[in-house]
Amino acid sequence: MPELPEVETTRRGIEPHLRGRRIRTAIARVPALRWPIPPDLDVQLAGQAVADVQRRAKYLRLVLERGSLLLHLGMSGSLRVLPAGLAAGRHDHFDLVLADERMLRLTDPRRFGAVLWQPPGQVHPRLQGLGPEPLSDDFSGDGLWRQSRGRRAPVKTFIMDQRVVVGVGNIYAAEALFAAGIHPLRAAGRISRQRWQALAVAIRTVLAEAIGRGGTTLRDFLSPDGAPGYFEQELQVYGRQGQPCRRCGAELRLLRLGGRASSYCPRCQR
DNA sequence: CGTATTCCCTGCACGC
């Protein structure tokens, strides 16, 4: 479900409830989500205060006094702050119980999410090798251009590679390519420096706008306070195949790239 | 190394 804007929306929603609060314990109801949940996590976490709530790529990082708790929402995960002790439903897999009688609850029907422990002074292997944050100064069209030389992979696949740039998933890849006028199948290595700069701007703009609207609600994404995201109304191509392009009126098409639906405008995107 | 495919899991929309 969540790409960068939804994860960032989630971060902003939970941060005020967590920062400075002390953890009482943690409850894992399944041994593993995407990866095993460390069995002694409750021992690691108990008594620690949350110093900060950060996001890196699509991971949330709860910075504690000693170490960090990493959470990933996968495709269907969501987080809410609830009264501690509220009965758990079938897909409520993990609770972080706070000393103030509230808890952070991770719900994840498809269980592609993750709960990981990063010891003090270490960078978790899952966070190693990640590309730049698209909203930071480390991200640039020139960087993309340089990295893409000689690459024959389709540009859409390339920008969804978390080693190239983080946080761009299927929805926002499609939207950014439309905004930049680039066909999703174009080989990454055959895009000019100038067009890479346009694409970098498009990625930034699309993500920032989506964050500003609280993310995209498809199916069931809700921010931790229960509000839906409103970016769906802004989508230009994602999920709109068969409908007219909002810019030129041509009928939007759909192709499949590595099993992922990719809609685009055959006239605006070359 | 780069690229394409497959799989993890459940829920849901759809067609029959």
Added chain:
DNA sequence: TGCGTGCAGGGAATAC
């Protein structure tokens, strides 16, 4: 109503 099919926003393992 019930059942089968295909699809879903992520990402890693595997097979070339």
